Amino acid sequence: MEEKGRIGIPKALMYYRYFPLWKVFFEELGWRVIVSGGLGRRGELRYLEDSCLPMKLLLTHCMDLKDRADHLFVPRLVSLHRxxxxxxxxxxxxxxxxxxxEESVSIxxxxxxxxxxxxxMLRSFLRSGQRLGATEKEGKRAFQRAEKCFVSFQQGWEDRVNRLPSEQVFHLAPPPEPTETPKKPFRVAFVGHPYNLFDxxxxxxILSFAKNLGMRIITPEGLSEKEIDAQxxxxxxxxxxxSGREIVGSLFYFxxxxxxxxVFLTSFKxxxxxxxxxxxxxxxxLRGGTPIPFLILSLDEHSGREGLTTRLEAFKDVLEQRKY
Ligand code: SF4
Structure with a gap:
């Protein structure tokens, strides 16, 4: 199919959950999907002053894409739950x-x-498809394919997070076949907004560092809505x-x-x-505490890697003392 143009997807916010769905939808309609790079070594943020780090990153990634894309995909996410x-x-x-x-690119x-x-969700994607010149039939077919891909992407989630380097977790290729790898001594739940966990x-x-310390990463993605609701x-x-409900439910569960x-990763602002x-x-x-070691790490643009890794190393010592 002839390429119709480029859709830019900023690598921020709910990219860290829905990217596979978004990518396949636009590609099925004949558009090339490009994603923004990371902050890079210079680590320069573009931002409106009074905002949380994830929102500042959204703006920074959009700036990176604006001259390379015909349209930027920034959906207005009001609710992702019934x-x-x-x-x-x-x-x-x-x-x-x-x-x-400054209105320099279509959004x-x-x-x-x-x-x-x-x-x-379907109707919203059909409207995006229409804006790109697709018929309702083409939009529906693209959305069905995207949904199918998304479901199979989610199925290998735990393996994907634990086997792949962080920058490849959201690549659409299937995770590598399981091989004989040493069993990790600790199962540790990392809980937070998806962008705090995976950006x-x-x-x-921090997830790569945790894996090197012998932790198997468990995330809320593995819990059903019913399990969260029960908590x-x-x-x-x-x-x-x-997202707050998902986080609190997962924390109570784990x-x-x-x-x-x-480990609970929070945004400072x-x-x-x-x-x-x-x-x-x-x-x-109310419940008299928990027997499970619990660490809260607060993140913002001033957080240094050393500060985070030092706290995670100390946390691992606690896990060891408790286990052995
Ligand atoms: S939930 Fe918190 S971190 Fe996420 S966008 Fe809202 S203020 Fe920022």
């Missing part, structure tokens, strides 16, 4: 990007709001942010057993993360 909403910053993300780009910013039937510019590639259903106050340790920490503290207090 009843709960995303952090309000996601709602304004396309507007912030448009303002920063595909269709709303995704799964609480409203007519704004279902190496945010977390200084948060008895809270006195409903958490109405979908802190009650099945892993050797739990994130009001939601601050509140979630309070939820967890209260629950642990």
């Amino acid at each position: 009843s709960f909403i995303m952090c309000p910053k996601f709602r304004g993300a396309p507007d912030i990007v448009r303002l920063a780009m 595909l910013d269709e709303t995704i709001d799964l609480r409203v039937r007519e704004h279902s 190496t510019d945010v977390n200084k590639d 948060v259903s008895d809270l006195s106050k409903e958490i109405y942010w979908s 802190l009650s057993g099945g892993v050797d340790g739990v 994130c009001g939601i993360d601050a509140l979630l920490q309070e939820f967890v503290r209260r629950r642990l207090k």
